[in-house]
Amino acid sequence: MKKFDVIVLGAGIVGVCTCLHLQLRGYHVCLVDKKDAGQGTSYGNAGLIERSSVIPYHFPREFSRLIAYAFNHQTDVRFDWTYLPHIAPWLFKFWCQSSPKNLKKSTLALLPLIENSVKEHDFLAELAGATSFIEPKGWLEIFRTDKDFDKAKNHLLSLERFHLNYDVLDRNALIQRVPSISPQLVGGIHWLDPKTVNDPGGLTAAYARYFIKQGGSFVTLDALKTEYNNGLWQINDNGISIGAPDIVVALGPQSIQFMNKFGYRHIPFAVKRGYHIHFRQVDEKTVLEHSICDPVAGFVLAPMRQGIRLTTGIEFASPKAPPYWTQLKRAEKIAKNIFPLGEYVETKPWLGERPCLSDMRPIIGKAPAHKGLWLNFGHAHHGLTLGAVSGKLLAEIMAGEQPLTSPDAFSLTRF
Template sequence: MSEQRFDVVVLGAGIVGVSTALHLIARGRSVCLIDRGEPGLGTSYGNAGLIERASVIPYSFPQGLGNLLRYALNNRSDVRYDPFYVPRIAGWLYRFWRESNPDRLKVAIAAMLPLIEACVREHDYLIVEAGCRNLIRANGWIEVHRSTESFHAAVKRLPSLQQYRLSYDVLDSAALHAREPGLGEAAGAIHWLDPKTVINPGGLVKAYADLFVTKGGVFLYGDAGSTVQRDGNWQVTTDKGLVTAKDIVVALGPQAGIVFRKFGYGFPLAVKRGHHIHFTMKGGAQLGHSIVDDEAGYVLAPMVQGVRLTTGIEFASPDAPPNRIQIRRTEKIARKLLPQLGDQIETTPWLGLRPCLPDMRPIIGAAPNHKGLWFNFGHAHHGLTLGPASGRLLAEMMSGERPYIDPTPYSAHRFL
């Protein structure tokens, strides 16, 4: 069997893997990017397209008995669970709940803030390099509140966010409808101005991957499960034969366990499922901004394929087929908020898996017990947002540079 040698192999051609590969090749490393499918067709394809500078508070587990009881009824649109699956991840859910208490949540916020603050800047650099500005909108997104109580509560929280240097407009009902005329009844909104939005997330990843190849990188189809360590090198079987490198990066998102478990690491990686489906708009109407319904936990995002309705969280087996339960719940609410929402375009919802660790931060850095093994996964809801920022961080660590932010909070050692 033929063999190709590189400085680095990157496993996973989603936004995190492609970004990592780009930052490594920019530092003079020869890099082979390996995936079982085309770049950008996994979890990176199906998100809401937000480069989310405004989400400085990680998605945490609800606290308080009242909230827990409401979610236990399993009839909400933002979170759904399969009662037969929950016992399998009960230990992980407990750890997630524990890490979500106010004191520990503050630690998570502080840990994630440097990456969040860098997200737009790091994307901007790659967007210019890849020549894909046509995929980006710089008009932020709108957090809509249908009830007066929810709107007032959101406005009341704004002073506590001033320390994060966020830009926003507070919109009452009239101002909201002036900014987004197609919306139905709503009490008000917060228009977050710092984030950018992507009208084709999969296309953005593909553009970054094409840039990687243009710069001399090599993309091959391969099986991450074939990874072995032999004679101080890492080997992976691809459609073009064996690939060998001194360093290997696991950037496989929800499939990262295929590799890290093989080498004895028991990281508590779980998945939150999410669905999306696209809709037409009636009468040629257009949606000007991405809309987040904060109360119901879904997003309406203008995409090249149509208006994408993305659901909240579902705890169910990663191997279970897509279902319409949350799509039906959210569609009913979304049609009231956006009356011009038309017909569904696809017959089956798209299903994606968000890779989540219980302390709400990714693993970025060296493997504790294997020389040349590096990790970059576990970005939860913010893979698209943080791919370039975390890719730069890992590339700097691998190249012996001084990292632009402190990598300590993302170390794999915290789970040993």
């Protein structure tokens, strides 16, 4: 058996960043995945390092929106009704946690992580020679109606205390900033603090390559074959055998399977599915320079190395259900009226799962019932954003250093 100080399960953005921060602190680390690095949810997201999303994505409480969702007419959220009996108890918890009081609590807990999100990615990208993946352009929120634009401008007042940087753009200013964007749009908000990643899977893989270059190990194993014997976490699979006194669960949407195996059955965890597909440019001159988000339809159009990526909002459906095109097709119809899109790059959409806790906060810290079991999962809509900073936070906790923020709000024991 090959022995390490720490085994990290999951080579998504969260696991890879955790490895880098442990390695920086002198730990001998083995990263485990059944695929290559950055091939899970971290491959397909919209690439926003969302420094401006200071309020976590919560359950809407306006009655009108709930009714619209109930009829499945919205583009930002879709329900597979056959899945509703399974997801209803979790949705109820999510609804309760989205009350103004609870939302404020989660917002304040997450704030130090959000505030450091860009800085910590810049640090790792510099280290790993991966700065070409990250672009300092911010992203644009666009509006199709005056009513939605006015609502968003009013909302800016409530964000004043967060000192975010943005430009409010009327129709002409928006067209100047994004040539080729539809003149039918009424305006937009250019969020200037966030950065964007032009290939999130590529960035994750680049971080992993640097980790290996610095002496880290990466093995292809099934994390669910992990056993705990006599104070040692062990995996025997594929003729390979590894062991360590400490193990980190960073399996993203699959983390819950590991937790169930070790008896942690009370975690309010669910996945929100989301899709993407890439489009070619219509011609050489029609270039999308900035990521744009339609907050009402819940999609993002992001310039990626693979093409123009259209990502969807949320789908509540069984993780085992086949992909449904419905939501993507609805988003595509609206997106094509906003920015010219050419042919599909692929024939099938990519489908990913956002790993979510009902209180919108990830679990970062120790598992209470096992020695050496550490957790870093549940980053929901902001796993790319939070990956670097939560890797740092967990490494600080494990090393007994002063953490960048109090880890209490992220402890598993809060449930």
